[in-house]
Amino acid sequence: MLRTALRPRWLGLLAVALLFVVAFVQLGRWQLGVAEDKALKEQLEAAKKVGVVELSTVLQPHSPFPGELSGRPVRAMGTYAADEQVLVTDRRLDGQTGWWVVTALHTDAGPTLPVLRGFVTSPDAVPAPPAGPVTVRGGLAPAESPVSSAGLPQGQLRSVDLSVLVNQWSGDLYNAFVFLEQQTPASDLTTVPTPRPTPGINWRNASYAAQWWVFALFALWLWWRMVRDAHRQDHPAPAAGEGDPAPRHTDDA
Structure with missing residues (x-):
């Protein structure tokens, strides 16, 4: 069968078949990309329909973070604690490397909420948070995985590690932080978009x-x-009986 397959006619047809295979595989990959894009669009539209809710209605301090709340738009009111703030190193935004500014917000509801106020390219150029009452709005996110902060200056971390903040900040800490999107009064920092x-x-x-x-x-x-x-056409199977040895006849004595 290999000799048949190596004939020019069949090699040519194989080349055509492979062209179809490549085309079909690429079309399949394109459809898979469309499937993911549609699913993401549906998720984003569903999030928009949910609307902004008060943080205290969907999450309580010290409670586990439900996965379905990731990216959920929430609102909270309170007062920033300027002395309860950390910088998270090695973050990127729009092609630049810098620091996230995460500040404690003592909410009117009581618990403390870590708010990612924005992004800076220098740890020495961090605007102070507003001194009075503020209203913040943004997307919820779970705590990041702990990463050792050995060798970093005081007040800097390598991740938004709430297990560290709970021992440094006052009040009951929410087991989440917020990517600030809107603030009243307005923020002076470049905000970091909520992850999709x-x-x-x-x-x-x-x-x-x-x-x-x-x-x-x-x-x-x-x-x-x-x-x-x-x-099979070139090498037909022998017909029934062909090639069988002729029967032997014996003379009767």
Whole structure:
């Protein structure tokens, strides 16, 4: 069968089949990308419909952070504690490396909320938070994984590690922090966008992607089937009885 497959005719058809395979695989990848984009769009639209809620209505201090609250827009009112502030190192925004400014907000509801007020490119150029009452609005986020801060100047961390802040700041700490989007009075810092949710899958478009990949396999199978049929035509199987030794006759005594 290999000799049949190596004939110019079948090699040419194999090249055509491979072109179809490449096209079908790329179409499948495109459909998969569409599936992820649609799922992300649906998640963002659902988040917009939810609207902004008071933080105290969806989360309590010391309680575990529910995954579904990640990115949830919330609002809180309170007063910043200027002496309860940390800088988180090695952060990037718009191609620049700098620090996140995270400040404690003592909310009117009682607990303390870490607020990521914004981004700076120098640890010596951090505007002080407003002195009076403020209203903040932004997206919720869970605590980041702990990272050793050995070797850093005092007041700097390598992650938003709430297990460190709970021992440094006063009040009951929310097990979350907020990416500040709006503040009254307005903030002087460059805000950091709330991370987009991890895209899921739109299964309808994902099924279209699977169909394209099935077509790719079918193209290869069809070529193999044609080669096999051609080989069988060139090398037909012996008819029943052909090639069998002639029966031996013995004379009766």
